[in-house]
Amino acid sequence: MDLKNIIAAIVLSAAVIVLYGLFFSPTQEQINSLNNKSLENSAIEDSDTPKIEETLEVKNISRETAIKENKRIFFENGFINGSVSLKGGIIDDLELKTYNQTLGSTEKIKLLNPISTYSGYTFNTGWATKSDILTPNSETIWNIDGPAKLTPNNPIKIFYENEDKVRFERTISIDEKYLFSIKQTLINKSNETIKFYPYAIINRNNLPSDLTDFYILHEGYTLISGDNLEEVDYDDVDEKNYSTEGSTGVLIQGDKYWMTSIIPEQGRKFRFDLNYKDKYKASYIDLKGYESRPNTVIEHSVQSLIGAKEIEQINKYKEELNIEKLDLIVNYGVLYFIIVPMHKILSYFFNFTGNYGYAIILLTILVRVVFFPLNQYSMKSMGKMKSLGPEIDNLKTRFKDDKQQLQREMMKLYKVNGVNPASSCFPILIQIPIFFSLYKLLLLDLSMRHSPFVWVWQDLSAKDPLTIFNLFGLLPFSVPSFLEIGLLPVLMGSSMWLQMKLSPQPSGSDEMQKMQKKIFMFMPLFLTVILSPFAAGLILYWVCTNILTIIQQYIINRSITVKS
Secondary structure, three states: OOHHHHHHHHHHHHHHHHHHHHHHOOOOOOOOOOOOOOOOHHHHHOOOOOOOOOOOOOOOOOHHHHHHHOOEEEEEOOOEEEEEEOEOOEEEEEEEEEEEOOOOOOOEEEEEEOOOOOOOEEEEEEEEOOOOOOOOOOOOEOEEOOOOEEEOOEOEEEEEEOOOOEEEEEEEEEOOOOEEEEEEEEEEOOOOOEEEEEEEEEEEOOOOOOOOOOOOOOOEEEEEEOOEEEEEEHHHHHHOOEEEEEOOEEEEEEOOOEEEEEEOOOOOOEEEEEEEOOOEEEEEEEOOOEEEOOOEEEEEEEEEEEEEOOHHHHHHHHHHHOOOOHHHHOOOHHHHHHHHHHHHHHHHHHHHHOOHHHHHHHHHHHHHHHOHHHHHHHHHHHHHHHHOHHHHHHHHHHOOOOHHHHHHHHHHHHHHOOOOOOOOHHHHHHHHHHHHHHHHHHHHOHHHOOOOOOOOOOOOOOEOOOOHHHOOOOOOOOOOHHHOOOHHHHHHHHHHHHHHHHOOOOOOOHHHHHHHHHHHHHHHHHHHHHOOOOEHHHHHHHHHHHHHHHHHHHHHHHHHHHHO
């Protein structure tokens, strides 16, 4: 391999770094900075709208004890179950029936929890007013009007009437999945005209226990307002308050796989606020408000998606609720245009095979078929370079004292024989976005979570659980995490080594060849160690790619040998 090829390799490495940064960084088109739109406490408090008053006591008691403290209305469909506390009318108990907390566990994900627990996480709605009239708050005891069990076919109604003869009603309904709809009705039986502002609020005591804190993942708040999509991490809210206004959109509080949201009535001007004081608060308030005159009825609705970030289901809600960019709840970054079709292809292969491991293998074969002509050209070009070895050695002897002339003569030789020294870089460069796309898909796609392959690979979204240092589990002891190098990474490194052995040997000076051989010998070992913590599904893709490349290279080498 000559100097030009080395430069090409350096450029390729730089391209990898640039693409990596671009891929994992949000784009300006998708995410607008909140710095220019954020408001400090004083600005929010000086607004014409009243403040949302929520007094919630944190006791750090157990979840079971907290649920038993108050009378409740229970709800259930095929995917969630939980309850609404009649103290405050708060949705503070929600379990995901189809997702276990850990691999092998039967305990389900408990997404919402009473605020009196350490992991308190709740959703509530209400009315704010500047009047002295008493409005329902977190201490209000609501009454049941009708059935006491909430199902998709059976909404429930609760009500509260204050001393001023203003009656507040809530009708809560759920669909077959994760959508809650809350219709708030205000009946003014008093003699006063009062202005009310409907609101909704999400309270969370602490950060989620499964917070990854991985810089390429967004965990926190996503505010979709009109054409703008803004992302705010939890640590940003720790430092200052945020606020943004709009008339269409949604506020999402999202973890890696789960979400809670506020979906206002579209078309009415509203404000989203984010702040932290003892707990994380995300709220929405209607800025126009309603004037409630004596003997009148006011209705206002708000919705909330509370559940799993299932891509197909989110796309359905996007169409059903007519909210632009709702699908960006799962934000794939700038390679969105690759990841979305890749997800569809993987889903198709999964439906065909019933296993995501086999689906990844089929995806690998498909990628190799698509890029077969390019890889074929590259490998043949490298094979021709190998066959030119004697002529290159002759040039080295003739021009051993004139390096520049040697380079010129070698370029002439390559040109006459139709050889491109940098051809080996092109297939790798083109396939880098595909590799990164699969990496982020495995990282974010909920369908990959706890998806088994064969034998011990029970979760393709997690690292290989085996390690070579205890003979892949045959010896009865564990090793430190930095030594947990599994079978798949070992197969990847071994297949990469074999692939390099089959590749044409590099040309150049003897010292350069020795250096390059050392690099080629060290690279598989280096990548085996570096990539061992990566998702097993990603390593499986790499192993399959190496094996298919080895087969293709072997066939090409034989054809070149026969022709020679």
